[in-house]
Amino acid sequence: SEPDEASSYDPFVRSEVEYDAATRLQMAEEIASTRRMFVSPILKDIMVNPENFYHECQQSAKMAEDANQRRQMSFNTKREAYIHQM
Amino acid sequence: NEEFRGGPGVASPSPPAALLSEPLSRMDVLSEKIWDYHNKVSQTDEMLQRKLHLRDMLYTAISPVFPLSGLYVVGSSLNGFGNNSSDMDLCLMITNKDLDQKNDAVVVLNLILSTLQYEKFVASQKLILAKVPILRIKFAAPFDDITVDLNANNSVAIRNTHLLCYYSSYDWRVRPLVSVVKEWAKRKGINDANKSSFTSYSLVLMVIHYLQCGTEARVLPNLQQSYPTRFSNKVDVRTLNVTMPLEPVQDDIDPSLSENTTLGELLIGFLDYYANEFNYDRDAISIRQGKRVERAALAVRPKVHLSSEGEKEAPLPSSSASSSSVHNGIGVPMHHSLSNPHFWRSQWRCVCIEEPFTNSNTAHSIYDEMVFGAIKEAFREAHSELQDNRDLDRLLECEPIKASTTNA
Numbered sequence: 256s257e258p259d260e261a262s263s264y265d266p267f268v269r270s271e272v273e274y275d276a277a278t279r280l281q282m283a284e285e286i287a288s289t290r291r292m293f294v295s296p297i298l299k300d301i302m303v304n305p306e307n308f309y310h311e312c313q314q315s316a317k318m319a320e321d322a323n324q325r326r327q328m329s330f331n332t333k334r335e336a337y338i339h340q341m
Numbered sequence: 342n343e344e345f346r347g348g349p350g351v352a353s354p355s356p357p358a359a360l361l362s363e364p365l366s367r368m369d370v371l372s373e374k375i376w377d378y379h380n381k382v383s384q385t386d387e388m389l390q391r392k393l394h395l396r397d398m399l400y401t402a403i404s405p406v407f408p409l410s411g412l413y414v415v416g417s418s419l420n421g422f423g424n425n426s427s428d429m430d431l432c433l434m435i436t437n438k439d440l441d442q443k444n445d446a447v448v449v450l451n452l453i454l455s456t457l458q459y460e461k462f463v464a465s466q467k468l469i470l471a472k473v474p475i476l477r478i479k480f481a482a483p484f485d486d487i488t489v490d491l492n493a494n495n496s497v498a499i500r501n502t503h504l505l506c507y508y509s510s511y512d513w514r515v516r517p518l519v520s521v522v523k524e525w526a527k528r529k530g531i532n533d534a535n536k537s538s539f540t541s542y543s544l545v546l547m548v549i550h551y552l553q554c555g556t557e558a559r560v561l562p563n564l565q566q567s568y569p570t571r572f573s574n575k576v577d578v579r580t581l582n583v584t585m586p587l588e589p590v591q592d593d594i595d596p597s598l599s600e601n602t603t604l605g606e607l608l609i610g611f612l613d614y615y616a617n618e619f620n621y622d623r624d625a626i627s628i629r630q631g632k633r634v635e636r637a638a639l640a641v642r643p644k645v646h647l648s649s650e651g652e653k654e655a656p657l658p659s660s661s662a663s664s665s666s667v668h669n670g671i672g673v674p675m676h677h678s679l680s681n682p683h684f685w686r687s688q689w690r691c692v693c694i695e696e697p698f699t700n701s702n703t704a705h706s707i708y709d710e711m712v713f714g715a716i717k718e719a720f721r722e723a724h725s726e727l728q729d730n731r732d733l734d735r736l737l738e739c740e741p742i743k744a745s746t747t748n749a
Contacts, residue, residue, distance in 0.1 A: 274406060313582075
């Protein structure tokens with residue numbers, strides 16, 4: 256049975272759609288032409304042969320943990336500094 | 342006098358002699374107030390997690406159209422200087438080359454706009470055509486309190502986010518100092534680039550500069566000099582990783598000296614430095630060089646190279662960042678400002694703060710002499726106020742400057 260729309264909504268489910276290079280380029284060209292712009296050769300190359308720029312070093316779990324550690328560290332060094340200043 | 346203090350006949354007891362001695366008085370009320378204020382307003386872990394969650398949702402929606410792209414969090418959300426109301430700046434990376442911001446970036450952002458319009462978590466979108474075009478995205482609940490500004494391939498933002506992140510956690514006093522300075526500037530009406538005053542980024546650079554060379558004992562080193570390979574503008578932005586600790590190197594910071602200055606003293610010193618010591622006519626702020634430099638030396642050096650990032654033939658050894666990210670002030674395309682020496686000079690007219698990677702002036706928005714005069718006056722007032730009373734609440738209960746071009 257079809258799940259109802261609300262319960263099936265999950266932003267983390269990756270889109271089923273994976274456009275191929277030709278489709279991606281066509282999408283870009285359509286967007287550009289409706290706005291009197293153009294797909295430059297550089298942009299065309301990026302759309303057709305994408306290079307890996309994934310944010311490997313900025314993954315969310317690592318970033319959240321890192322921010323928390325920095326906060327703890329600043330609390331500790333603040334405490335030590337105040338003892339030192341006494 | 343006695344009557345005023347304790348009422349007639351009630352003499353106030355003298356504090357114990359020990360409390361009046363220098364060491365204990367260093368643990369002052371002002372420093373505690375600054376620290377408490379910072380902890381009240383700084384970005385919470387919960388807010389950061391919600392922002393990162395939102396970034397991941399956006400990436401899921403964008404990646405079918407831009408497979409293998411990277412969606413990087415930049416600016417205050419990740420540089421350590423964010424407060425809880427901060428919006429989130431994102432940078433979509435698709436190439437190592439300079440992406441033309443006039444045409445190509447606009448096509449990219451339009452393509453994303455049309456993709457996101459089918460996403461239920463996106464409430465509204467607006468394309469803002471500026472020097473670096475921005476897609477401003479607002480969201481449905483529960484993310485309706487966060488606004489995202491997305492740019493296409495403006496990679497210098499990733500570099501300076503990375504650099505500022507290390508400055509923000511180098512010493513525990515840096516972030517509280519910035520929190521208070523930002524709030525003071527906001528209430529004073531001088532933290533608004535649209536009103537021809539400072540951006541938050543400029544204020545952060547001003548604090549870092551002061552801690553690098555405006556205090557008696559240095560608090561911050563010059564990270565770009567101490568770690569040339571880590572903070573070079575040649576490093577591939579994909580490898581920039583703020584979770585990697587800095588290996589200790591020799592620098593001229595004496596922790597035992599530096600630690601003797603309290604947070605309160607640093608705030609008073611900051612206001613003093615920009616009210617009385619810094620010579621705006623002669624000096625420019627350079628984080629990259631870790632010192633004051635002659636503004637003439639910066640202003641005569643137009644960035645004419647338009648080479649791609651990472652290319653080796655950049656004409657100036659100290660500057661190879663993308664030209665696309667260079668702001669010229671009032672939305673005039675880069676080539677106009679370069680071909681027009683008057684325009685170039687006007688960018689450096691009032692306050693000179695060198696961007697650590699592009700060498701442009703981050704304070705270019707201050708071009709109005711009236712506003713500039715009011716800003717200098719605001720620093721002088723704030724300094725004498727805080728020095729006399731050491732009262733943070735009184736400092737923050739200030740009236741906005743009157744010379745603002747839009748309020749006039």
